[in-house]
Amino acid sequence: MPENLWIWIVLGVVLLGLAVGAALLAPRLTRRPHEPSAAERPAPQAPADDATTDATTTDDAAVDGTSPPTLPEASADVEVPVLDVPEPVTGRLARLRARLARSGSPLGARLLAVLSRDHLSEDDWDELEETLLLADVGAGPSAGLIDALRTQVRVHGVSDPVQVRAMLRSALLDLVDPSLDRSLATDPTLGEDGARVPSVVLVVGVNGTGKTTTVGKLARVLVAEGSDVVLGAADTFRAAAADQLETWGSRVGVPVVRSHKDGADPAAVAFDAVRHGRTEDVDVVLVDTAGRLQNKSGLMDELGKIRRVIEKEAPLREVLLVLDATTGQNGLMQARVFGEVAGVTGIVLTKLDGTAKGGIVVAVQRELGVPVKLVGLGEGPDDLAPFEPEAFVDGLLGD
Numbered sequence: 390m391p392e393n394l395w396i397w398i399v400l401g402v403v404l405l406g407l408a409v410g411a412a413l414l415a416p417r418l419t420r421r422p423h424e425p426s427a428a429e430r431p432a433p434q435a436p437a438d439d440a441t442t443d444a445t446t447t448d449d450a451a452v453d454g455t456s457p458p459t460l461p462e463a464s465a466d467v468e469v470p471v472l473d474v475p476e477p478v479t480g481r482l483a484r485l486r487a488r489l490a491r492s493g494s495p496l497g498a499r500l501l502a503v504l505s506r507d508h509l510s511e512d513d514w515d516e517l518e519e520t521l522l523l524a525d526v527g528a529g530p531s532a533g534l535i536d537a538l539r540t541q542v543r544v545h546g547v548s549d550p551v552q553v554r555a556m557l558r559s560a561l562l563d564l565v566d567p568s569l570d571r572s573l574a575t576d577p578t579l580g581e582d583g584a585r586v587p588s589v590v591l592v593v594g595v596n597g598t599g600k601t602t603t604v605g606k607l608a609r610v611l612v613a614e615g616s617d618v619v620l621g622a623a624d625t626f627r628a629a630a631a632d633q634l635e636t637w638g639s640r641v642g643v644p645v646v647r648s649h650k651d652g653a654d655p656a657a658v659a660f661d662a663v664r665h666g667r668t669e670d671v672d673v674v675l676v677d678t679a680g681r682l683q684n685k686s687g688l689m690d691e692l693g694k695i696r697r698v699i700e701k702e703a704p705l706r707e708v709l710l711v712l713d714a715t716t717g718q719n720g721l722m723q724a725r726v727f728g729e730v731a732g733v734t735g736i737v738l739t740k741l742d743g744t745a746k747g748g749i750v751v752a753v754q755r756e757l758g759v760p761v762k763l764v765g766l767g768e769g770p771d772d773l774a775p776f777e778p779e780a781f782v783d784g785l786l787g788d
């Protein structure tokens with residue numbers, strides 16, 4: 390064998406080794422420096438409108454406590470939706486003011502226009518009173534405000550526009566009554582056995598006033614404040630109401646207790662929702678209702694039953710009556726009936742963005758003797774604001 394053949398063989402083996410090594414290393418060198426793990430990857434975006442939560446199902450037998458609510462098994466490969474972050478509640482007061490001001494508010498503007506005249510005649514005073522009546526303030530409160538203004542005008546005159554505005558602001562504020570307690574009882578309490586019991590809020594009112602929307606918006610307010618919430622879809626009259634509520638709940642990670650049975654007993658759903666709230670140790674259970682009843686005794690029976698079954702499980706801390714601000718005197722008649730049968734503790738005045746008749750706030754508080762606690766200012770998810778008398782009156786008067 391020639392002497393340099395060995396050299397060629399050794400060289401060949403070395404080259405082969407290098408080729409194999411390079412082939413093994415190549416994929417490692419081309420991989421991205423850091424592959425995120427499943428936990429590090431952003432969760433996929435859920436569709437905004439048709440997403441639903443894992444809903445608790447219920448049936449009528451549950452009223453007797455024989456059928457506890459059941460939640461569908463959580464599946465490991467279920468996509469985790471991205472939850473909305475509701476707007477902080479404090480920022481909403483400014484929006485209330487801006488919206489009221491933007492609505493053109495004939496009430497404030499017309500009152501100021503008349504009051505700014507040099508010498509107020511009897512006709513001017515009549516015009517002022519008529520303006521208040523047209524804004525749904527109501528006869529008694531309107532007459533009271535005119536009396537107060539007449540006294541002020543006698544004492545101070547009406548020449549200085551700044552003074553006129555201050556005078557009117559103070560008179561309107563008195564009518565709205567800043568001294569009323571407008572807080573919502575949504576903190577859990579302690580039961581006799583020392584266990585935490587959720588606060589239950591029942592939402593009532595005739596159909597179409599905005600109950601379901603209000604429950605959804607209120608859930609967001611409570612989530613923004615750090616509360617654990619459960620929703621009860623006791624509006625079993627309109628099947629879409631429960632779906633609507635599930636959409637609201639899913640956007641902020643709040644479970645919804647509902648029935649999939651047509652025309653199920655609303656009291657059974659309310660009961661299951663409260664029991665589920667207790668089991669899950671949540672802070673608040675919000676219960677939506679139908680309110681689609683032809684007569685007062687039917688309404689009384691249904692709401693009475695809902696109240697009784699809720700109170701078996703937890704204290705009913707709030708009964709919120711939802712009224713549509715655009716319905717004027719009609720809304721007042723509804724308020725009267727619900728006030729008599731439902732033990733209303735607070736009013737939610739919706740659709741204030743659609744009317745310049747803010748005076749309904751005054752009339753409805755007088756009618757029921759309970760405060761307006763929340764106002765709806767639009768169809769957006771965060772268009773629900775705690776009612777604040779000063780901001781409201783400033784909105785009426787404009788800047």
Ligand SMILES: Nc1nc2c(ncn2[C@@H]2O[C@H](COP(=O)(O)OP(=O)(O)OP(=O)(O)O)[C@@H](O)[C@H]2O)c(=O)[nH]1
Pocket residue numbers: 594595596597598599600601602603624627630678679680739740741742743764765766767768772
């Ligand atoms: N502009 C405006 N629209 C509102 C407001 N609140 C509710 N709505 C609208 O009013 C309509 C009725 O609202 P719902 O929440 O379905 O009313 P509901 O009282 O639950 O109705 P039923 O389930 O039929 O009894 C919807 O189109 C809402 O978007 C509000 O503050 N402003």
